[in-house]
Amino acid sequence: MPVTSQPLGRRERNKQEKLDRITAAATELFAKYGVEDVTTQQIADRADIGTGTLFLYAKTKGELLLLVQNTNYAEALERGRAHAETIMDALDAVMSIVRPIVECNRTQIDNGRFYLREMVFGDPTEPHHHAALSIVGQTEEAIAAILDREQHAGMGDAATTARIVSAIMFVSMAASLNAGLDIESLVQDIRTQISLLIPR
Known part of the structure; x- marks a missing residue:
């Protein structure tokens, strides 16, 4: 029997969605302003998450x-x-x-x-x-x-x-x-x- 991967559960999908939003927000802000002039708060705001959540993905x-x-x-x-x-x-x-x-x-x-x-x-x-x-x-x-x-x-x-x-x-x-x-x-x-x- 072929092995099929199980679809992601709700928790994993939510984590991946947040990671995608963080990556997109950081990409956009770093490209526009440069890493030195962007704060983690700006990235969290753009990704629509709290800074505490942001630090779970990158410290x-x-x-x-x-x-x-x-x-x-x-x-x-x-x-x-x-x-x-x-x-x-x-x-x-x-x-x-x-x-x-x-x-x-x-x-x-x-x-x-x-x-x-x-x-x-x-x-x-x-x-x-x-x-x-x-x-x-x-x-x-x-x-x-x-x-x-x-x-x-x-x-x-x-x-x-x-x-x-x-x-x-x-x-x-x-x-x-x-x-x-x-x-x-x-x-x-x-x-x-x-x-x-x-x-x-």
């Missing part, structure tokens, strides 16, 4: 930003991974993963930089922080797979190189010095650094 404003951005980051990674499969050159394939992540991060530069700080310095026991770190791990796995595919490194070396590529990408996006760079300039800067690791 801090940083966690709310992770909740919003994790979905965007995961989608950017999937787009990049799909594109990378069609590219033979290792550096170009790696950059096809990097570019959509940079574009996602630069949609709202201050929010993107805040998101990266939360990933690095946030509480790893919080579920949205844990999810962000999981996406970083998936990014590194995708890059390592390209390096292995093109035989640029052994299995261990590919994973280490992928971690270095990831560090270059995140530091470049978070650096105050680069805050004024447009997407093309930032991508080119990252490519220049990564090209030293992935010879053609």
Whole structure:
């Protein structure tokens, strides 16, 4: 007999509906005003819930930003991974993963930089922080797979190189010095650094 998933009960549906409203409210307000200028009270009001309820879903404003951005980051990674499969050159394939992540991060530069700080310095026991770190791990796995595919490194070396590529990408996006760079300039800067690791 095929296994069918049970429909969600009323309580689970209510929880999911509240989470959806919180995510939509935070997404809208962060995009419009930036994470630094939005309060948790504004998000709760927009989601039509109490602040106590809001904190059941995310304990801090940083966690709310992770909740919003994790979905965007995961989608950017999937787009990049799909594109990378069609590219033979290792550096170009790696950059096809990097570019959509940079574009996602630069949609709202201050929010993107805040998101990266939360990933690095946030509480790893919080579920949205844990999810962000999981996406970083998936990014590194995708890059390592390209390096292995093109035989640029052994299995261990590919994973280490992928971690270095990831560090270059995140530091470049978070650096105050680069805050004024447009997407093309930032991508080119990252490519220049990564090209030293992935010879053609």
